[in-house]
Amino acid sequence: MAEERRPDDMTRITTRELADEFIEKQISDLRDQIGDKKVLLALSGGVDSSVVAAMLIKAVGDQLTCVHVNHGLLRKGEPEQVIEVFRDQMKANLIYVDATDRFLDKLAGVTDPEEKRKIIGGEFIEVFAEEARKLDGIEFLAQGTIWPDILESEKGIKAHHNAGGLPEDMKFDLVEPVKILFKDEVRVVGEALGLPSNMVYRQPFPGPGLGVRCPGAITRDRLEAVREADAILREEFAKNGLEGKVWQYFTVVPDFKSTGIRDGQRTFEWPVIIRAVNTTDAMTAEVEDIPFELMKHLVARITSEVKGVNRVLYDFTPKPSATIEYE
Ligand code: XMP
Numbered sequence: 001m002a003e004e005r006r007p008d009d010m011t012r013i014t015t016r017e018l019a020d021e022f023i024e025k026q027i028s029d030l031r032d033q034i035g036d037k038k039v040l041l042a043l044s045g046g047v048d049s050s051v052v053a054a055m056l057i058k059a060v061g062d063q064l065t066c067v068h069v070n071h072g073l074l075r076k077g078e079p080e081q082v083i084e085v086f087r088d089q090m091k092a093n094l095i096y097v098d099a100t101d102r103f104l105d106k107l108a109g110v111t112d113p114e115e116k117r118k119i120i121g122g123e124f125i126e127v128f129a130e131e132a133r134k135l136d137g138i139e140f141l142a143q144g145t146i147w148p149d150i151l152e153s154e155k156g157i158k159a160h161h162n163a164g165g166l167p168e169d170m171k172f173d174l175v176e177p178v179k180i181l182f183k184d185e186v187r188v189v190g191e192a193l194g195l196p197s198n199m200v201y202r203q204p205f206p207g208p209g210l211g212v213r214c215p216g217a218i219t220r221d222r223l224e225a226v227r228e229a230d231a232i233l234r235e236e237f238a239k240n241g242l243e244g245k246v247w248q249y250f251t252v253v254p255d256f257k258s259t260g261i262r263d264g265q266r267t268f269e270w271p272v273i274i275r276a277v278n279t280t281d282a283m284t285a286e287v288e289d290i291p292f293e294l295m296k297h298l299v300a301r302i303t304s305e306v307k308g309v310n311r312v313l314y315d316f317t318p319k320p321s322a323t324i325e326y327e
Contacts, residue, residue, distance in 0.1 A: 002029040006147050006180040013185040019192035022185075023055065026177045030059035034140060039064045039175055041142040042128050043094070045074070045082040047202055048144030048178060051186050054193040055177050056142055057090050065093045065138070067131045069124060072100030073209030073223070076231040085196060099127045104220060111216045113327035120208045125165045132170060141172035145179045146186055203248045204282070212327045216255040221308055222270065226253040228306045229272045236298055242276075246288045249276035251302075252326050253309070260310030271311035272302050277324055285319040 013019055039056060043049050043066040056064040066086060070079045079096065087094040106119050132138060166172075178186050190200040206212055210230070214222050229251040237243050252273040260267040279285035299312040315322070 002026070002033065002177070003180050005150075010180070013181065013188050015188070016192055019185075019189045022181075022189060023058070023192060026055055027059040030056065030175065030177060033175065034060050034063065037063065037139040038135075038137050039140040039142050040132055040135065040138045040172070041066045043068045043082060043086065044207075045078050045199070046144070046205065047183070047186055047190060047200060048146055050082075050085075050144075050195055050199055051178055051190040051193065052142050052144045052176075053086060053092060054090065054190065054195055056175070057086075057092050058193070062093055064142070065095065065135060067095045067097065067128055069127050069131075070096070070098045070100060071103040071120060071124060071127075071209065071211075073103065073120070073211040073218075075205065075210065075234075076227050081196075081199065085199065095131055097127055097131060099123070102127070104218065104223075107211065107218050109217050113212065113215075116211055116218070116327070117208050120211055121165070124207075129167055129170060132166075139173060140175045141166075142175040142177070145176045147180055147182055150179060201244055203246075206325060212325050213250060213252045214255075215252065215326045222253050222255070225270060225272070225306050225308050226251055229253065229302050229309065232301050232305060233274060233298065236294065236301070237276075240291075240294055242288070242290075246276050247278045247285075248324060249274070249288070251275070252315075254326075258311060262310065267310045269308050269310040271313050272306065272309050273313045273315050273326075274298065275315045275324070277319070279319070279324075282324065283319075285324055287316050287318055290314070 011018060013022055039060060041049065041053055041056065041064060043053050045068065053064070053066050068079065068082045083094065083096055086092040103120065103123055106123055107116060110116050110119060178189065181189065187200050191197065210223060210226050211218055213226050233249060233251055234243070237246065237249055252275065253270050254273065257268050257270055260269055276288040276290060277285040278288055295314060302312050303309060
């Protein structure tokens with residue numbers, strides 16, 4: 001039987017051998033639990049759901065159906081990577097839903113951050129439920145719940161059931177194969193399962209995605225600018241040895257324009273703000289000391305490659321007084 005709780009004396013999974021042992025036991029438990037029934041998983045491409053997907057593919061193969069909802073607020077290349085890794089390489093049943101227009105239409109003109117989050121969360125459940133209804137005979141819902149989620153939900157800090165909020169008539173039994181693991185252990189297990197390291201060692205990315213990095217009302221052009229600038233920042237951090245060293249880094253495109261000059265012509269365009277912070281628990285954070293030469297290179301690339309941008313700013317503010325994200 002699968003453990004409901006993390007045993008007090010459980011050895012921290014830090015090596016390939018310990019990961020393989022864990023995977024073997026989980027696969028056997030998953031087969032016992034699921035039998036010949038069908039399982040559904042919302043696969044975001046984040047570490048936890050990706051590890052759960054890879055584990056279930058090993059355990060029950062095509063009895064698993066994954067649904068990847070692209071809400072239009074993902075980083076550049078993410079939906080493509082989910083399709084490549086899970087559909088093309090691991091041969092999973094993957095339903096890909098491009099719901100970009102649906103989300104962006106609902107978000108049009110909405111400026112309040114909490115309202116934006118509510119719309120994104122609510123719409124996500126709706127799209128996922130619609131896809132689930134099209135499938136026959138699903139009995140289980142898999143989730144990437146991890147041990148800190150359970151501890152926090154017990155303390156009343158957050159509701160851990162990601163799928164909490166599914167309509168009343170949709171009742172599934174839960175399958176949570178990484179629920180006794182800490183995040184660092186999930187990563188070790190992910191590597192042992194053969195997931196790409198840029199997926200396994202991914203920096204934290206909020207559920208509402210780039211939506212909270214376009215402060216105020218989200219527009220398609222500003223969203224495109226934040227996505228392109230973020231891709232350049234990630235590429236340069238990777239090239240310069242900062243990937244995996246800096247805890248979280250991203251760009252923000254605020255909703256104001258300033259004057260600039262390009263090819264002798266006056267421009268009136270957005271700034272891109274770069275944020276790069278280090279922390280252990282995200283409760284407080286320190287700003288990363290980015291080398292000045294790299295900063296100048298980032299400015300040159302972003303202002304020449306990202307449409308609609310004429311300035312780049314660096315946010316020097318720790319948490320507190322600022323939060324990590326802008327909304
Ligand atoms: P803040 O901005 O509160 O962020 O300093 C702390 C950490 O939480 C992440 N974050 C979110 N994650 N949904 C998420 O899944 C959200 O709405 C959300 N808001 C902030 C943030 O990226 C940082 O790692």
